[in-house]
Amino acid sequence: MANKNEKMVEQITGMDVDFAQWYTDVVKKAELIDYSGVKGCMIIRPYGYAIWENIQRDLDSRFKALGHENVYMPMFIPESLLQKEKDHVEGFAPECAWVTVGGENQLTERLCVRPTSETLFCEHFRNVIKSYRDLPKLYNQWCNVVRWEKTTRPFLRTSEFLWQEGHTMHETEKEAREETQRMLGVYRDFYAETLAIPAYTGRKTEKEKFAGAEETYTIEPMMHNGVALQGGTSHYFGTGFAEAFGIQFSGRENTLQYPHQTSWGLSTRSIGAIIMTHGDDNGLILPPRVAPIQVVIVPIAQHKEGVLDKANELKARLVKNFRVKLDDSDNSTGWKFSQYEMKGVPLRLELGPRDIEANSCVLVSRVTREKTVVSLDNLEEEVEKALNKVHDELYQRALENMKARTYTATTLDEFLDTAKNKSGYIKAMWCGETECEEKIKSLTGGVKSRCIPFDEEHLADTCVCCGKPAKHMVIWGRQY
């Protein structure tokens, strides 16, 4: 018990020593990624990609249950197409990668590698939406996108990343607005139920919304160190793109109308959120519902007769319901413990001669290191229960951290003092002016509005920055 919290994998920098270095150590040593010679692009290794596959499977079934269909658009956007909606091109052109040579010829028009695909979807929507009977169109695509970033970090900010982008068209504004919120709700549920990550959700300010959107909604989980990560966004576009692209349908009263549009996206950044929300000084901790290995079986005294046979028998039983690995390698038991802790396997199953004699085994939680002796008779139920417990423990721990690191400020001094001395979110009133957001960002060296939460509180009557009448409560924070 004494060394329950000892740092077993010495190579990982402590979180409190240097959080950024801890993150880099974890992504490399848990074999999630490798760096490549291509500027700002990462290699996602099998263990990292398996997390993404589990995320995809879960989200995809949530989308399909709501009637969405997957499609695939080209990865190139001709410059003239990108320019059709002016706010959109202003937002994205500065970070595009441009193809200028194809085969052995200079192209007459350069092609942007998609940073997002609103323009391509709109070009297609114009072909297939003629009547209200063609609506809604509920499309999604899983693909790679490119945004030319100056400074990059694995998962958090890379020049190329993987994501899903939903694009929908609706007959009425009401339907489209409902879709925007519904899909943010899907993200919120996914973060909570699948990744065990709580979050604030709400609306972005004018300054922070997506290029071309009327409204942007966002989910803002807080990382262990109090910094925000934008976990997914959902946009309502109104009819702006439809007008720019000439998409019209004949409505129920036989008049030509513009459809109302949404888009929403969630990317491989979510893996960064998992790492930074749940990890500890021993490495990664993976939420059971996306962990590539949910249970690792470590035989104790495996040279003794019957141990490996029994371990294989348990594996054969568990593999029907769980993602299981049995490590029967020659490595020491201590090394195995450290290794799978570092890789964040949520549950360890220890099985030795005495356990076998007692018809039991030991389950060890990666979160609390709590050991539970369970009977082999109902092992499946015990493992299920233990994995759900790990999920709940992770969620609760993250929620407590987020609550503890959410501060309130009613004066500018208080705000600046908190921003300087604490790491976390600050709730404060705001007048609605971009000027105050800019001033706060400048005075604090980077604190920005995260969102106007759905459940605003009334903390004061005046804006924390300028003292004018407050319009909204905003959650503020630094971000990845």
Place this chain on the structure above:
Amino acid sequence: MANKNEKMVEQITGMDVDFAQWYTDVVKKAELIDYSGVKGCMIIRPYGYAIWENIQRDLDSRFKALGHENVYMPMFIPESLLQKEKDHVEGFAPECAWVTVGGENQLTERLCVRPTSETLFCEHFRNVIKSYRDLPKLYNQWCNVVRWEKTTRPFLRTSEFLWQEGHTMHETEKEAREETQRMLGVYRDFYAETLAIPAYTGRKTEKEKFAGAEETYTIEPMMHNGVALQGGTSHYFGTGFAEAFGIQFSGRENTLQYPHQTSWGLSTRSIGAIIMTHGDDNGLILPPRVAPIQVVIVPIAQHKEGVLDKANELKARLVKNFRVKLDDSDNSTGWKFSQYEMKGVPLRLELGPRDIEANSCVLVSRVTREKTVVSLDNLEEEVEKALNKVHDELYQRALENMKARTYTATTLDEFLDTAKNKSGYIKAMWCGETECEEKIKSLTGGVKSRCIPFDEEHLADTCVCCGKPAKHMVIWGRQY
């Protein structure tokens, strides 16, 4: 019975009238694709993408069952990296798309959008392969690739396409050669068992092999009109790339060695193969194991009491095991029949008041239009049986077509005569010289060697082209 073969969807050009136009009509009217404003790139619509998702699910589980793991490499290849293996760059550089501007800056080194990823995998392998204990590495990735094509056709040849590319590294030549053949076998089984497509398989000649490979193996299904489509390839690289990239491992005797490499790929072209192997004058015919809709329920006299209730009840039963659609729209029954025939739904379930009274329904095969009255008591088994029958019928029909269109030639005159007057494959002996391949291609206006099949026959002693002693029997044909 009289109009069993009548052409019900008038808009589709007849196959015998103009096969190319028939193909274009089918991909558009069955809503598989839409054209985009991006040169040579297609939009894959929901119905087309759902086929690809079913292909992915099936193949991915075959790969994983053999121990392969999915990864993700960057989509950009720096020019210097592409140039490391000289045969490889010679093969691919002419068809690359080049990114030369990133953000707002000219790049110091241009980046190729991956046409294939051997070079990227090798860069990573150099980092992670140190010892024989690190081998084999069995990697695969699902991604988009770009090859700048001059003339393009949906699925068959597009500047951007979707595929999987397997990349493996092995301790010994023997293991790598076995992997190369094993994965070709996976493709052959997949085509036969999942797509209901028979094919010739064998080795490519020196002239036709992959840029940088020592050996290329191929699967060559024949389309309905006798033209070949390269359905998938598997390459053995020896240690060529490993030497060029400096990938070495310490072997069992502690000496430094180069690992032996393979790669293998299958793309969205396979959807083109499905269309052109199975389709008919009424449109698409989809093999049941990848059909997005396996059974369409068409209610007869649906306004009569109880019909829609019963149809919904059957749908609720079938949806547990099959991909089912119930069309209860106001469209006429005749329109529905044509529509789902055009979309290639393998099985139609008709249900009217008299069927309900008799506790039965009618199953109609898309291939033969044969009607079977089945009891509702064991509907699940009947549907399963009927779908398997459609699969078998498709396979047999394609096999008979391939056999009937496979000719033999022992003299050049006979070869040229067949190439001119018949559409199909020609089996003929070959001396082994590239010169004869080039001569045959030139004399016939495009007939090329498809493969040296695994089961070569001895048709004659001499090369069909030059008359010198024959080394191999080759299957020749025109290609997409």
